Amino acid sequence: xxxxxxxxxxxxxxxxxxxxxxxxxxxxxxxxxxxxxxxxxxxxxxxxxxxxxxxxxxxxxxxxxxxxxxxxxxxxxxxxxxxxxxxxxxxxxxxxxxxxxxxxxxxxxxxxxxxxxxxxxxxxxxxxxxxxxxxxxxxxxxxxxxxxxxxxxxxxxxxxxxxxxxxxxxxxxxxxxxxxxxxxxxxxxxxxxxxxxxxxxxxxxxxxxxxxxxxxxxxxxxxxxxxxxxxxxxxxxxxxxxxxxxxxxxxxxxxxxxxxxxxxxxxxxxxxxxxxxxxxxxxxxxxxxxxxxxxxxxxxxxxxxxxxxxxxxxxxxxxxxxxxxxxxxxxxxxxxxxxxxxxxxxxxxxxxxxxxxxxxxxxxxxxxxxxxxxxxxxxxxxxxxxxxxxxxxxxxxxxxxxxxxxxxxxxxxxxxxxxxxxxxxxxxxx
Amino acid sequence: xxxxxxxxxxxxxxxxxxxxxxxxxxxxxxxxxxxxxxxxxxxxxxxxxxxxxxxxxxxxxxxxxxxxxxxxxxxxxxxxxxxxxxxxxxxxxxxxxxxxxxxxxxxxxxxxxxxxxxxxxxxxxxxxxxxxxxxxxxxxxxxxxxxxxxxxxxxxxxxxxxxxxxxxxxxxxxxxxxxxxxxxxxxxxxxxxxxxxxxxxxxxxxxxxxxxxxxxxxxxxxxxxxxxxxxxxxxxxxxxxxxxxxxxxxxxxxxxxxxxxxxxxxxxxxxxxxxxxxxxxxxxxxxxxxxxxxxxxxxxxxxxxxxxxxxxxxxxxxxxxxxxxxxxxxxxxxxxxxxxxxxxxxxxxxxxxxxxxxxxxxxxxxxxxxxxxxxxxxxxxxxxxxxxxxxxxxxxxxxxxxxxxxxxxxxxxxxxxxxxxxxxxxxxxx
Numbered sequence: 001x002x003x004x005x006x007x008x009x010x011x012x013x014x015x016x017x018x019x020x021x022x023x024x025x026x027x028x029x030x031x032x033x034x035x036x037x038x039x040x041x042x043x044x045x046x047x048x049x050x051x052x053x054x055x056x057x058x059x060x061x062x063x064x065x066x067x068x069x070x071x072x073x074x075x076x077x078x079x080x081x082x083x084x085x086x087x088x089x090x091x092x093x094x095x096x097x098x099x100x101x102x103x104x105x106x107x108x109x110x111x112x113x114x115x116x117x118x119x120x121x122x123x124x125x126x127x128x129x130x131x132x133x134x135x136x137x138x139x140x141x142x143x144x145x146x147x148x149x150x151x152x153x154x155x156x157x158x159x160x161x162x163x164x165x166x167x168x169x170x171x172x173x174x175x176x177x178x179x180x181x182x183x184x185x186x187x188x189x190x191x192x193x194x195x196x197x198x199x200x201x202x203x204x205x206x207x208x209x210x211x212x213x214x215x216x217x218x219x220x221x222x223x224x225x226x227x228x229x230x231x232x233x234x235x236x237x238x239x240x241x242x243x244x245x246x247x248x249x250x251x252x253x254x255x256x257x258x259x260x261x262x263x264x265x266x267x268x269x270x271x272x273x274x275x276x277x278x279x280x281x282x283x284x285x286x287x288x289x290x291x292x293x294x295x296x297x298x299x300x301x302x303x304x305x306x307x308x309x310x311x312x313x314x315x316x317x318x319x320x321x322x323x324x325x326x327x328x329x330x331x332x333x334x335x336x337x338x339x340x341x342x343x344x345x346x347x348x349x350x351x352x353x354x355x356x357x358x359x360x361x362x363x364x365x366x367x368x369x370x371x372x373x374x375x376x377x378x379x380x381x382x383x384x385x386x387x388x389x390x391x392x393x394x395x396x397x398x399x400x401x402x403x404x405x406x407x408x409x410x411x412x413x414x415x416x417x418x419x420x421x422x423x424x425x426x427x428x429x430x
Numbered sequence: 431x432x433x434x435x436x437x438x439x440x441x442x443x444x445x446x447x448x449x450x451x452x453x454x455x456x457x458x459x460x461x462x463x464x465x466x467x468x469x470x471x472x473x474x475x476x477x478x479x480x481x482x483x484x485x486x487x488x489x490x491x492x493x494x495x496x497x498x499x500x501x502x503x504x505x506x507x508x509x510x511x512x513x514x515x516x517x518x519x520x521x522x523x524x525x526x527x528x529x530x531x532x533x534x535x536x537x538x539x540x541x542x543x544x545x546x547x548x549x550x551x552x553x554x555x556x557x558x559x560x561x562x563x564x565x566x567x568x569x570x571x572x573x574x575x576x577x578x579x580x581x582x583x584x585x586x587x588x589x590x591x592x593x594x595x596x597x598x599x600x601x602x603x604x605x606x607x608x609x610x611x612x613x614x615x616x617x618x619x620x621x622x623x624x625x626x627x628x629x630x631x632x633x634x635x636x637x638x639x640x641x642x643x644x645x646x647x648x649x650x651x652x653x654x655x656x657x658x659x660x661x662x663x664x665x666x667x668x669x670x671x672x673x674x675x676x677x678x679x680x681x682x683x684x685x686x687x688x689x690x691x692x693x694x695x696x697x698x699x700x701x702x703x704x705x706x707x708x709x710x711x712x713x714x715x716x717x718x719x720x721x722x723x724x725x726x727x728x729x730x731x732x733x734x735x736x737x738x739x740x741x742x743x744x745x746x747x748x749x750x751x752x753x754x755x756x757x758x759x760x761x762x763x764x765x766x767x768x769x770x771x772x773x774x775x776x777x778x779x780x781x782x783x784x785x786x787x788x789x790x791x792x793x794x795x796x797x798x799x800x801x802x803x804x805x806x807x808x809x810x811x812x813x814x815x816x817x818x819x820x821x822x823x824x825x826x827x828x829x830x831x832x833x834x835x836x837x838x839x840x841x842x843x844x845x846x847x848x849x850x851x852x853x854x855x856x857x858x859x860x
Contacts, residue, residue, distance in 0.1 A: 018722075022580055022722050025721075026580060026581070026582060026721070026722075029581075029582055029647070030579070030580060032647070032760045032761075032764050033575075033579045033759060033760055035761075131577070136723075137578075137720075137722070137723035137724055137726055138726055139572075139573050139576070139577025139578060139726070142569075142572060142573070142576060142577045143569050143572070143573070143577070146569070146572060146576075146744060146747065146748065146753075147561070147569025147572045147573070147744050148567075148569060148740065148744065149460070149463045149743070149744055149747045150452055150456060150460060150739070150740045150743030150744055150747065151456070151459075151740055152456060152459055217459070217462070273708065274708075275705060275708055275709065275729055278703065278704075278705055278708050279705065290567075290740065291455075291456070291736075292448075292452050292456075292567070292736040292737065292739060292740040293566075293567035293730065293731070293736065293737045293740035293741070294567055294730065294731045294734070294736060294737055295730065295731070296567055296568055296569070296728070296729070296730035296731075297727075297728070297729040297730065298726070298727070298728055298729075299705055299726070299727040299728075299729070300723065300724065300725065300726035300727065301723070301724045301725070301726075304724070306721075306722040306723065306724060307722065307723045307724055309580070309722060310578065310580045310581055310720065310722040310723035311723070313579070313580030314576060314577050314578065314579055314580055317576065317579045317580065318576065321753075321755070322752075323576075323751075323753040325751070329463060330462045330463055331462075331465075334462050
């Protein structure tokens with residue numbers, strides 16, 4: 001057997017401890033598969049006195065992760081600190097500048113500084129691995145960089161945030177409001193105390209930026225992503241969607257169009273019988289549409305100590321086997337900067353929910369405005385309620401450009417008979 | 431850029447031609463990702479005069495694939511001939527003995543001679559790659575060997591035969607018999623003229639043998655697989671399953687139990703809301719249950735020129751990048767020979783369909799026999815029909831050992847009130 005692979009771990013939170021446990025529990029299997037041992041030589045964590053239930057006696061402790069990245073007796077620095085800047089960035093840059101490989105679970109860092117890391121890696125001949133940064137235990141980065149490498153990829157569509165998916169699942173299953181599920185999820189420890197990046201779409205967008213770069217061979221472009229979260233989804237949206245044969249999911253979608261790359265994160269209605277619609281609770285999924293391999297879907301746990309540690313070790317096994325690749329799969333100078341398609345050029349079907357006065361002629365007024373903007377109605381749901389009270393009006397419209405949709409809704413919202421801001425959710429059929 | 435990777439292709443059928451087309455269409459992308467070109471230097475096919483719509487002028491033609499494997503100016507021999515023995519085996523062995531890497535889509539060959547190939551590869555330092563042999567375009571071999579390499583795998587469960595899945599899907603959707611769908615599928619070209627290995631479970635078993643070896647680090651043991659096909663599934667089985675909240679799928683399952691490895695291919699009832707139940711038509715799926723990464727499911731096209739060629743090229747890209755591994759992931763001498771669990775020790779729930787006389791006391795007789803064998807009934811479906819005529823009786827029983835189930839059914843089938851052979855289908859809940 002070859003020399004052991006020495007690694008240093010920055011950050012001993014849930015994932016860091018999961019990593020130590022997995023390395024310990026499955027050491028024989030992992031060594032057999034690598035042809036060598038993986039040995040932790042150094043760690044960095046704020047509190048070295050805390051009892052972690054793992055023997056860390058023979059490991060060198062550092063108080064400063066960035067210093068450890070430069071100095072530790074290790075060929076690989078595993079960055080599990082988190083955050084898009086500051087010490088996480090400094091740690092990774094120091095490691096790369098010292099010619100050490102980096103393994104990271106940090107999607108925010110990659111989304112914002114991926115190109116900087118790639119350049120540093122290229123300069124020193126080191127590599128950056130990040131299977132754990134997207135979709136937890138699902139080996140989606142490997143599928144994109146290796147398993148599907150023969151293909152031009154046309155579209156990536158993912159359920160990339162477990163908290164949002166958990167909330168949407170329970171809203172539908174239990175007829176609960178967004179706020180009620182979120183509070184319960186926080187009480188149960190399924191959602192963070194501060195879940196803002198989970199529910200506002202930013203976490204999913206970090207992951208989408210990485211997937212889009214790999215899929216299309218483009219530079220990471222987080223700023224080009226149109227981002228909406230699930231905070232505005234009401235229980236009635238969920239119920240109307242159900243009635244129409246759909247489920248609502250927060251999706252991250254990146255696709256090639258004739259004019260460039262569309263990158264967007266927002267709630268979507270998708271057909272209830274699709275695989276993606278049946279990915280429930282905190283599970284993630286990534287659907288990859290290819291020119292030759294057709295559509296391949298990966299489903300699995302999106303977070304958690306075990307799945308994330310599994311992904312980190314997959315990267316370590318690759319390094320131990322000597323299997324490294326350019327950071328974004330092709331050399332940095334081969335990455336294209338394709339044009340971004342603005343969201344108002346998006347072509348799709350839409351679900352619209354309005355509250356209107358219960359008078360004759362209202363539907364005629366609204367459909368006339370839609371028609372004026374070339375938006376054509378596919379179906380209408382209007383339920384009888386108490387006479388004289390405002391009634392909900394739900395419509396699905398055929399494929400149209402988003403700017404037409406917006407122009408029509410602006411005009412509709414100005415009608416005296418329309419009692420609240422029109423609510424719009426995009427529909428994804430495939 | 432490095433020297434091109436030279437390959438020779440044995441077999442220019444649907445997949446072989448798909449491979450040539452994909453290499454031609456996506457050559458720029460593939461070269462960028464490999465860091466070198468992939469060049470076809472030789473081919474072998476029975477009919478060299480046939481117009482294939484691809485320029486093969488500069489390629490050396492061979493009439494004998496085994497000779498090409500020894501002699502061609504190529505570092506890789508791609509075997510797309512098929513068949514578990516004969517010329518396919520000879521071609522692969524010649525290639526390996528000459529120190530050339532083999533890429534093959536041939537599951538029958540691997541299932542029967544995988545260990546022989548692995549030994550030959552080890553002796554000459556060559557490698558064998560077979561992403562295309564299992565589940566078409568889905569990169570499941572890569573997930574097992576690399577993406578999930580940190581894990582001990584407890585269970586593999588796959589929809590591994592597209593034809594069977596297509597038939598089961600259409601039987602349910604259109605209320606058709608097995609025979610009617612099979613005939614239609616043959617007319618439409620979805621099923622082979624001789625679909626025997628597809629519908630009798632043998633094709634799925636070939637693939638399961640490969641997956642089980644990778645999952646558990648064991649020697650391939652095709653002969654240990656319990657195999658049943660879908661030929662005995664009637665439309666009423668499908669309809670009763672539906673009524674009970676299940677769908678019927680042909681599954682290949684390999685799992686670790688306390689006493690050894692269980693490997694089986696047979697029709698199963700699975701919950702209708704599960705991801706696997708929603709994998710329809712010719713799509714395949716593989717669910718991998720791990721100790722750390724939890725459950726990861728891969729879904730995609732199980733066959734076809736494009737998906738299979740995509741998988742073959744993924745292997746070529748790995749070789750071009752210098753990323754090779756032992757044939758069954760760990761060195762051959764590290765593969766274990768774990769005990770096989772016989773099918774009558776299987777522990778599971780069962781669906782039973784009987785035809786009984788319409789007399790009082792019949793259900794009591796049957797449940798008494800089940801109870802005597804410690805088999806406990808979970809639910810019963812009995813529909814009123816024409817008085818005096820035999821009536822169908824459907825039962826679901828709680829988890830039990832298969833030998834108990836068989837002993838009970840033997841006794842039940844001997845009852846005067848039981849009009850036909852009891853029909854049993856296993857239930858998989860997870």
